[in-house]
Amino acid sequence: MKAFTTSKQQKWLRFILPFPIGAVGYILILLVFDTLNQFSANFFSQEVVVTVFLAFVLLESLRAVLNGIDKRYPLIEKMLTTESEEVSDKGPNHSLRIVLIPLLSLLVSFIVTSFLVSIYFRFVLIISDFNTELIVFNGVYGVVAILYAIIHVSTSFLAVHKQIHYKQEKDLRKGLETDLEKFKMQINPQLLYDGLENLISIVHAQPRLAEQFINHLSRIYRYNLDNRHVELVDLKQELALSSSLLHVLNVKYKNAICLKSDLPDEWLSRQIIPCTISALIQELVERSIVNDFQPINIMLEIKEAELMFVCKHNPKIGLNGNSEWNLNFINRAYSFFSENKQLVITHHNQQLHINIPLFEIEEE
Known part of the structure; x- marks a missing residue:
């Protein structure tokens, strides 16, 4: 040297x-x-x-x-x-x-x-x-x-x-x-398997619903492919992905999953890591009891300048509602941008609260 x-x-x-x-x-x-x-x-x-x-x-x-x-x-x-x-x-x-x-x-x-x-x-x-x-x-x-x-x-x-x-x-x-x-780039194999299985069950009985189902399923994976080299996306795009995901899931769970958000327009332009909300929804559904009597109602709200993922949680037996693995995986992705921005899960009276850090990109 x-x-x-x-x-x-x-x-x-x-x-x-x-x-x-x-x-x-x-x-x-x-x-x-x-x-x-x-x-x-x-x-x-x-x-x-x-x-x-x-x-x-x-x-x-x-x-x-x-x-x-x-x-x-x-x-x-x-x-x-x-x-x-x-x-x-x-x-x-x-x-x-x-x-x-x-x-x-x-x-x-x-x-x-x-x-x-x-x-x-x-x-x-x-x-x-x-x-x-x-x-x-x-x-x-x-x-x-x-x-x-x-x-x-x-x-x-x-x-x-x-x-x-x-x-x-x-x-x-x-x-x-x-x-x-x-x-x-993670592709949930269970989501793809369930999607194809549900598609087979409705393709003859409900062809119009099957067509909509195929469109939303394709949007999910097209979104993943389009954003494989994108570090951050607008929150508005992420909510659109979540809407398609819920449409696919609700074919199986008969509209027992609902996502509501009433966010100001300026928040929709803030940045988020692609697939964050959809990953949380999939993890929640996989670890929860979902039926007509115990639906999942997800609310996205603002609390202390952060986006909060709030819902009533009905954990499956043996899981204890623990989504730690997936949060750790998402947090490793967030650590690429900042050590201070991490997802944290809390429970309050059977209510699940997950803070979702957002980023504001200043235009020069």
């Missing part, structure tokens, strides 16, 4: 940074030799050019060496470039890198600084005894090398953390999208 690289727009920093670093290094060297009073007179002198050039060569050397290490021994084995690749963290190497990179940077600084300072004193200033100056230069630029190494290590680990976090977020989002697609 190439963790500490600059973008094309920031490459100019590589040529600017040596100037302040070289100037600061020059000041530190003057302080060591107690000749700071010469700074104003020698600010544009040959020594300043040498310190700036030395800073440039040192930074470029460190950059090349450390980037080479990152290529040869990456912090993560694979970059997330395709869907098939995985990011695996090479944890055992972390503590070793923290120790070795500063030490290696210090070694590179010692080699580069000693080499350039020796050339400068021997061939430019024609001085053979410069051991003290060499120690000072190595000390000053050794500090620069260690700081550079610390920044490099920090940015490298930060890049790895962001890469792994991105992979985790992508996997989480992919899982939520899968749950959402599964929820929207």
Whole structure:
């Protein structure tokens, strides 16, 4: 992994940074030799050019060496470039890198600084005894090398953390999208089986009703297919789907299921996950006793700025009216949009209350 690289727009920093670093290094060297009073007179002198050039060569050397290490021994084995690749963290190497990179940077600084300072004193200033100056230069630029190494290590680990976090977020989002697609595309086999069975029973005796039945059944599955790639739909569309579903169910249950809603027009334009209400109706019917004496009357009403699914519940024996599985499945679809918007089921005096979160899409 190439963790500490600059973008094309920031490459100019590589040529600017040596100037302040070289100037600061020059000041530190003057302080060591107690000749700071010469700074104003020698600010544009040959020594300043040498310190700036030395800073440039040192930074470029460190950059090349450390980037080479990152290529040869990456912090993560694979970059997330395709869907098939995985990011695996090479944890055992972390503590070793923290120790070795500063030490290696210090070694590179010692080699580069000693080499350039020796050339400068021997061939430019024609001085053979410069051991003290060499120690000072190595000390000053050794500090620069260690700081550079610390920044490099920090940015490298930060890049790895962001890469792994991105992979985790992508996997989480992919899982939520899968749950959402599964929820929207689920086809209740029992509904299809009962629908075809009821169709056979009425196709000869009541051909007109059979024709209406086929139209409504086709609307249900056409709705599922049309919205398989749609994340949200208008509440008005969802109520139309629910109307078709009730028409299909009432052929079997002889109009014992009723859905009433008296919602303001502005609520009908709010957004809902496709098939939410129809899934609740199917779950309710499957888990309830439904006949002429115990009909299901569903009411959609507004309560505390939320849409409420309210009905009297007559649970079948052994189910205890528990629709937890289906609510959990729907909530996984809702978690794709918000962790705070969830369906919650409550019971009050044999009344079943389910809040249905809606979304308001702001048009730009």
